[in-house]
Amino acid sequence: MVSSLIDPVTRWWKAETIRALFFPFEANVILKIPLCHNLLEDKLIWMGNKRGDFTVKSAYFIASKILNTMEDGECSSGDPMARIWKKVWSLKLPTKIKIFSWHACVNGLPVLSKLAEKGIQTSCICPICDEEPESLTHALISCDLALLIWSLWQDCPIEKLLNVKDFSDLVLHICSPLLDKHLDFFFAIAWSIWHNRNKIIHNESGLPPGLIWDFAKNIVEEFEEASTWDYTPLLSPLHSWATPPLGFAKVNVDGACSIDGSGISGVGVIIRDESGGVIAALSKALPSHFPAEWTEFIALEQGILLAQELNLTHVIFESNASSVISAVSQGKNGGSMGHFVQSIRSASSYFFCCLF
Numbered sequence: 518m519v520s521s522l523i524d525p526v527t528r529w530w531k532a533e534t535i536r537a538l539f540f541p542f543e544a545n546v547i548l549k550i551p552l553c554h555n556l557l558e559d560k561l562i563w564m565g566n567k568r569g570d571f572t573v574k575s576a577y578f579i580a581s582k583i584l585n586t587m588e589d590g591e592c593s594s595g596d597p598m599a600r601i602w603k604k605v606w607s608l609k610l611p612t613k614i615k616i617f618s619w620h621a622c623v624n625g626l627p628v629l630s631k632l633a634e635k636g637i638q639t640s641c642i643c644p645i646c647d648e649e650p651e652s653l654t655h656a657l658i659s660c661d662l663a664l665l666i667w668s669l670w671q672d673c674p675i676e677k678l679l680n681v682k683d684f685s686d687l688v689l690h691i692c693s694p695l696l697d698k699h700l701d702f703f704f705a706i707a708w709s710i711w712h713n714r715n716k717i718i719h720n721e722s723g724l725p726p727g728l729i730w731d732f733a734k735n736i737v738e739e740f741e742e743a744s745t746w747d748y749t750p751l752l753s754p755l756h757s758w759a760t761p762p763l764g765f766a767k768v769n770v771d772g773a774c775s776i777d778g779s780g781i782s783g784v785g786v787i788i789r790d791e792s793g794g795v796i797a798a799l800s801k802a803l804p805s806h807f808p809a810e811w812t813e814f815i816a817l818e819q820g821i822l823l824a825q826e827l828n829l830t831h832v833i834f835e836s837n838a839s840s841v842i843s844a845v846s847q848g849k850n851g852g853s854m855g856h857f858v859q860s861i862r863s864a865s866s867y868f869f870c871c872l873f
């Protein structure tokens with residue numbers, strides 16, 4: 518039963534049990550699923566858009582993507598590298614990673630064997646494993662540490678990786694219609710391996726394989742989140758904060774996460790009375806890294822729980838994430854954070870008067 522994996526006191530996943538029962542990549546996926554305080558009934562949701570509501574437009578978008586994939590498969594004639602360029606420049610990744618990907622595909626990264634050829638570097642031995650010359654393929658794919666990272670990827674074409682002779686051959690393989698949905702992940706992982714290798718070259722400490730993998734995964738998720746989420750600030754800057762009306766308390770909440778997708782996320786809550794005096798405050802580190810919007814939902818739920826604990830009856834909730842306030846106000850509980858919307862709305866009925 519899934520409920521046996523959830524701690525009834527902390528209302529969060531039993532991390533140790535999950536890590537003991539599942540493969541590392543499965544455990545990582547499970548531990549990234551945020552749990553709301555009120556554990557709700559399971560339900561089916563539509564993942565075609567952020568709201569979780571089925572619309573013809575979102576279905577059309579998905580159908581177009583499928584058709585595009587099929588068309589790509591049909592036009593396999595012509596220059597295969599042209600096909601790679603097109604794919605690389607349309608990656609859903611930050612520009613710096615697209616540029617890295619392009620350099621990698623043309624064997625243009627400054628690996629040590631290349632620098633040694635030009636007489637810039639004396640040793641061409643890989644600084645990670647200290648065993649083989651550092652070619653581009655070795656640095657990104659076949660070095661021991663790189664292989665450990667690739668092995669954490671569930672959809673990894675591992676047999677291909679083990680026999681790879683040339684990086685661009687591998688990219689061509691992944692550009693095939695069946696695999697090209699993984700291209701973003703593929704290049705995010707390759708970039709994270711390269712980024713870690715550069716840290717080691719510059720005498721900084723490198724990260725363990727699990728963290729490098731998380732780093733890559735977060736880059737993909739954060740970019741997707743940032744490009745689809747309408748993050749319109751609801752409030753003007755903090756100095757315009759106004760005291761709540763007589764008899765009300767105001768609860769300000771905020772969530773935060775690092776931009777590069779590493780580390781953990783956190784939430785903060787502050788509750789003030791009608792004269793602006795602080796009644797209570799809370800700050801909490803979350804058990805994992807979550808996208809920005811998710812932290813805002815979790816912060817709002819924490820604000821409600823704290824207000825409940827203080828037995829407040831007339832409360833105003835403020836967040837700088839207008840999409841979160843709007844989702845809660847309008848009861849948009851179909852998306853990936855719909856269980857939080859449901860939990861927040863249900864908890865808000867506890868108050869005599871509750872405004873968002």
Ligand SMILES: [Zn+2]
Nearest residue numbers: 643645646660
């Ligand atoms: Zn190596």
